[in-house]
Amino acid sequence: MALSFKQIRYFVATAELGQISQAAVALAISQSAVTTAIKELEMTLGVDLFQRMPYGMELTDTGRRFLSHAYEIMAKMEEALSLATPQMEIRGTITVAATYTVLGYFLPYHLGRIRRLFPDLTVKIHEMSREAIEDGLLGRRYDMAVLLTSNLSNLEIASETLLSSTRRLWVCSRHPLLQAREVSFELFVDEPYIMLTVDEAAQTTQKYWPNAASRPNVLLRTSSVEAVRSMVADGQGVTLLSDMVYRPWSLDGKRIERINPSLPIPPMDVGLAWARDAEMTPIQIAFRDYFRQALQIQQGRI
Missing domain, CATH: 1.10.10.10 (Winged helix-like DNA-binding domain superfamily/Winged helix DNA-binding domain)
Known part of the structure; x- marks a missing residue:
């Protein structure tokens, strides 16, 4: 075989x-x-x-x-x-802004591939907040951005979502909710909640929490994904985060499980952004087209 x-x-x-x-x-x-x-x-x-x-x-x-x-x-x-798609010769520089989550969990692999595919292209990366990126794109300080498109708010910014990462409930390997046939928000609303704060995660959580009367029982707010991972794996609390940042083990070797809540949660969308009124250069088009094809390959559509 x-x-x-x-x-x-x-x-x-x-x-x-x-x-x-x-x-x-x-x-x-x-x-x-x-x-x-x-x-x-x-x-x-x-x-x-x-x-x-x-x-x-x-x-x-x-x-x-x-x-x-x-x-x-x-x-x-x-x-x-x-290689099946003819590549035009690309040389020059593109200035790209990226948010924390994208830079940590999505972009490095693709930057390596872009350097191999376009050896004469220099990609200058800047880690910025979403607000600073929107301002920088409109001020032409950045050519393009890779960020959470689901967080964009400025209508003068154009965007293209490349992938949607499902959000799930993270629990420790011995959590009683793993035995439940259906997990509603009501079942874990009183659980200690470990709140990630980077990339507007705290604000996003408040948006999809079912109603204003029931807010997460926050035990800790932290910008450290590893702190969230370790505390959840240790059974100190639960969290709702996307599959993109999920790893099954904490740094101290304890396992983290995921549960699909019965109430659908919006995914975390990752993609490209640029000033809506800007005309794309050949370099920007090549950068965009690389991601379009790379994500199609990864998702098995090519």
Whole structure:
């Protein structure tokens, strides 16, 4: 049986998320498709890549070694697919602003690929708040921005959403809510809440909390994602955050689980922004088109 790129993608998603059900949600496919792909991959390789545990899928030592190769395979495949689209010669400089979350959890990988695809292009990055980015785009201090488009407020700013990251409830691995058939806001409204404050996360949480009469029972407000991760994993509280910043383990090795609340929560949208009245240069067009194609490849649409 031949190894396929689809199997690699499904394996990586399961390895990163720790559960077949969560990998299936992220890939927008059935759980059975993920299970079958992983079984076929293990049969092809003749080794076990995962240990099936009560709380999910844990990589074996062989699985961890294979994961590094899988990342290389995916990166090479993405670069190979990018060659299918003729690239015009791009040289010069583009000044790009980015917010904290985007710079920490989304942009670095793409910056490396852009440098390899356009070796004569210099990308100058500035980490700024959303308000400062909007002001800088209108003042032409920045050519483009990569930020949470769901937070944009200025109608003079044009934007294009590249991906939507689902928000879920984060709890520790032993939390009683994991046994509930349906988790409404009422079930966790009194739980100690660990509030992330960067990138307007606190203001966003207040928007999708069900009503003004019930506000989160905030135990801590912090700009540190790792502090949120550690406190949730330790059972000190819960939080609502997006899949983009999720990691299944805290720094001290405790597991974090995710739950889909019964009340739908708006996703965290990530994308590009620029001044609406600005005419795009060839460099800006190439920058935008890179992200369009890269995200299509990652989401399996190419």
